[in-house]
Amino acid sequence: MTLDIVQMVLVTVLAAATPLILAGIGELVAERAGVLNLGVEGMMIFGAAASFAVAMQTDSTFLGAVGGAVAGLLLAALFGILTVGLAANQVASGLSLTILGLGLSGLVGAGYVGIKRDPAPHLAIPGLSDLPGIGQLLFGQDAFVYTAVALVAAVSWFLWRTRSGLTLRAIGDDHVATHALGLKVRKVRFLSVLFGGACAGLGGAYLSLAYTPFWSPGMTAGRGWIALALVVFASWRPLRVAAGALLFGGATVLQLHAQAAGLGLPGQLLSALPYLATILALVLLSLGRRGGGSLAPAALGRVFTPSR
Amino acid sequence: MDATLPASALARRSKEGPTPLFGAYGIVKRFGSFTANDGVDLEIRAGEIHALLGENGAGKSTLMKILYGLLEPTEGVVTHKGDIVQLPNPEAARRLGIGMVFQHFSLCENLTVAENIALVMPKDLSGRALADRIARLGIDYGLHLDPDRPVWSLSAGERQRIEIVRCLLQDPSLVILDEPTSVLTPGEAEVLFTVLERLREEGRALLYISHRLDEVRRLCVRATILRGGKVVGACNPREETARSLAAMMVGSAVREVTPREGGAVGRERLRLDRLSLPAPDLHATALHDVSLSVAGGEILGIAGIAGNGQAELFAALSGESRAPEPDSVRLDGKPVGALGINARRRLGAGFVPEERNGHAAAPLMSLSENALLSRYPTASLTRFGLIRLGAARDLAKRVIEAFDVRKAGPDPAAGTLSGGNLQKFVVGREIQAEPGVLVINQPTWGVDAAAAAHIRQAVIDLAARGTAILVISQDLDELFEIAGSIAVLHDGTLSPAVPAGETSREAIGLLMGGSSDHAPPVADVAHPREPMPSPAHAH
Known part of the structure; x- marks a missing residue:
């Protein structure tokens, strides 16, 4: 029985971590290419609203998820045109993107407030999904969770095992040098921004289609900002982003249980716990490496205009 | 295949000699109202080192970028073995066998040597196979590199080696080198020259861009000279003097640096007394018992290979790093070791990093x-x-x-x-x-001849007005031109200063390499070198 309780806790932890993994891994790719997109929160919530609307209209969770990703991608495209194409300031553009995304999500979601849907279906393999202790954790998740895990593996492999990944990291390190070598700095950056937007939109879709299957304004509750912080403190490494997200999820579940148990601590303090724990752990982690070189992509946030 | 050439380019082709490997005819490049290249013709033949000379802003870089596919010319054509070719991007240039060694290295500091090289290699070549080829090339040409080191931990000479290896791995028929020796020590430059000669003997063409005329005269038999975006002359540099070449580049005779006539040396103004400093980080050099003294009106030159403590010595002098004992650094007799840079400035010191x-x-x-x-x-x-x-x-x-x-x-x-x-x-x-005391680190690094002469003259004139000057430089020609005495910094230790007239390049070169045992082949550095435009010092 205790094994099943542990499993139940782990399943909720993974569920809480999934939107952060999705949004964080997308932002990681954009930042590795040298683009700082502070609009994650906006892309995420627009994705949440759009995916719920699409799912309601088509009655398909899958199309809803695709709609969420496309919504994030469209906002990211706007951001990419501004910052990569027109060399606008990335910080200002990213912050405006968040405000725009919040506004658009209210508009798109206006007609759907208070409506509930069935959550995204969970995998059910007869036999395997019922294994005691691990069945639900490994074989009973919804497609978002598997996608998030697969994305972490795929992005790790892409960045460090493929030539295109090397090109992307090089462009994030020094856009002048890579431009001089003839690498397509702006194209790679634009594509990375699009990928980041699609991932953030998918993370939003997970919230409104699976985690809490309804739409309510402001439902991302700052998860986009947490994802941004995760990327920085995870020193731009995919596995660390996933670990940080799981830690955040774990602390979230823990504080819920603590509040239910009535520890006597103020609820607000406990609600802040996941944020504090995640930041603390990742700060300690990033202290590990010292010496020369730079932890962050060296060209991060710097605007590139090709020399004449 | 001349039929493919437009009549205008045909008319510009030289009538004699074989078809050039690469040709550029009537190249015009405009940026708005500014014309960077104005009807430039250039022919490069296989098996030659062709010099491209010109001041900063003469249009050398623009022409190079056009040849490497980074810029498209407004007018004009580029030919390869007589055929017109299009170079829309560097990849196209690389496919035609054009390789480039950049002056400001196009390397990503946080990637490893192998990763930086892989960036421009064909996609199927990576990992172990690439590391093997880097190692093999290193043995062949004496260009040793550790493929797994991150670039930020490497010296300028090693970084240039990456550029060269990256270029050679593509088996280029034309190698463009932009000011390749500007960051190298004499010993490193010697190694580079050996590699370049070898490449020439292998039948490759080299386009050598430099403002160091003695090098050009040593390596090249054909030179094209640019001024204000136009070709102003072509010559055999070996039949010219450094002075006449410089005159062609500048358009008038280069201002000579006039040395001080003897000149009275005043009282001591700058003094270091057994200064020792630990290395500030992993890749820095510690200073050991550095002592020196500069009097008013005197110019002391500090020679040395980059990375032997020059940056640390400059930081200790300027106050960017404080000395553990305040009286190990003295300005006009006052202990300033514990003072910051502005406090030292108020006491009459000036610093140029x-x-x-x-x-x-x-x-x-x-x-x-x-x-x-x-x-x-x-x-x-x-x-x-x-x-x-x-x-x-x-x-x-x-x-x-x-x-x-x-x-x-x-x-x-x-x-x-x-x-x-x-x-x-x-x-x-x-x-x-x-200032009463001036400390300059690398006063003319990567600066064209006219500006360098201007700066050196200003330094000499300042000394004549009674300032004590300390010049840290890798350029031995420069030190012999302006310094009254020279000391050598090697591995954080400073040799005693000797009057410039009583020492030689060989002696200084040996000290730079760490004296006797495993000195780099600097002996050769001395013989063919003629001083820069100014034959100021006794040789």
Whole structure:
């Protein structure tokens, strides 16, 4: 029985971590290419609203998820045109993107407030999904969770095992040098921004289609900002982003249980716990490496205009 | 295949000799109203080292970028073995066998050597296979590299080796080298020359861009000279003197650096007494018992290979790093080891660091703001903590006029100036304060001949007015030209200073390599070298 309780806790932890993994891994790719997109929160919530609307209209969770990703991608495209194409300031553009995304999500979601849907279906393999202790954790998740895990593996492999990944990291390190070598700095950056937007939109879709299957304004509750912080403190490494997200999820579940148990601590303090724990752990982690070189992509946030 | 050439280019082709490997005919490149290349013709043959000479801003870089596919010419054609070719991007240039060794290395600091090389290799070549090829090439040409080291931990010489290896791995038929020796020590330059000769013997063409005329005369038999975007001459550099080449580049005779006539040496103004400093980080050099003394009117030159403690010595002198004992650094007799840079400036010292962009000047700030940054302790540029903008602009203007700094606009950002002009500005900014002690690190690094001569003359004139000057430089020609005595910094230890007239390049070169045992082949450095345009010093 205790094994099943542990499993139940782990399943909720993974569920809480999934939107952060999705949004964080997308932002990681954009930042590795040298683009700082502070609009994650906006892309995420627009994705949440759009995916719920699409799912309601088509009655398909899958199309809803695709709609969420496309919504994030469209906002990211706007951001990419501004910052990569027109060399606008990335910080200002990213912050405006968040405000725009919040506004658009209210508009798109206006007609759907208070409506509930069935959550995204969970995998059910007869036999395997019922294994005691691990069945639900490994074989009973919804497609978002598997996608998030697969994305972490795929992005790790892409960045460090493929030539295109090397090109992307090089462009994030020094856009002048890579431009001089003839690498397509702006194209790679634009594509990375699009990928980041699609991932953030998918993370939003997970919230409104699976985690809490309804739409309510402001439902991302700052998860986009947490994802941004995760990327920085995870020193731009995919596995660390996933670990940080799981830690955040774990602390979230823990504080819920603590509040239910009535520890006597103020609820607000406990609600802040996941944020504090995640930041603390990742700060300690990033202290590990010292010496020369730079932890962050060296060209991060710097605007590139090709020399004449 | 001449039929493919338009008549205009055909007319420009030289009538004699075999078809050139690469040709550029009637190249015009305009940026708005500015014409960087104006009808340039250039022919490069296999098996030759062709020199491209010109001042900063003469259009050399533009022409190179066109040949490497980074820029498209407004007019004109590029030919390969007589056929017109299109070079829309560097990949196309690489496919035709054009390789490039950049002056400002196009390397990503946080990637490893192998990763930097892999960036331009065919996609199927990576990992172990690439590391093997890097190693094999290293043995073949004496260009040793550790494929797994990150670039930020490497010296300038090693970084250039990466550029060269990256270029050679593509088996190029034409190698373009942009100011390849500007960051190298004499020993490293010798190694480079050996590699270049070998490449030439293998039948490759090399386009060698330099403002070091002695090197050009040693390596090249054909030279094309650019001035103001136009070809102003072609010659065999070996039949010219360094002086006549420089005259062609500048368009008039180069100003000579006039040495001081003897000159009375005053009292001691700068003194280091057994200064030892631990290395500030993993890749820095510790200083051991460094002692020196510079008197008013004297110029002391510090020679040494990069990375032997020059940056650390400069930091200790300027106050960027404090000495453990205050009296190990003295200015006019006062112990200043514990004082910061501005306190030392107020005592009459001036400092010009090595790196123009980012250390001596803030590239995104205007010249007047940059003047303010280093001069506010010594000039009255602030009142009650508020900046007197007019006074700062006046000061910048005086420096600009006195040092003939060429710029666009009334008060442009420092980063928009060419290297030579910005260097004139940062040196002029300190000299204008008439400091009692001036410390300069690499005064003419990567600066064209005319600007270098201007800076050296200003330094000599300042010494004549009684200033004690310490010049740290990798350029032995420069030290012999301006310094009264020379000491050598090797592995954080300073040799005793000897009068420049009583020593030789060989002797200094040996000390730079760490004296006797495993000295680099510097003996050769001495023989064919003729001094820069100014035959100032006794040789």
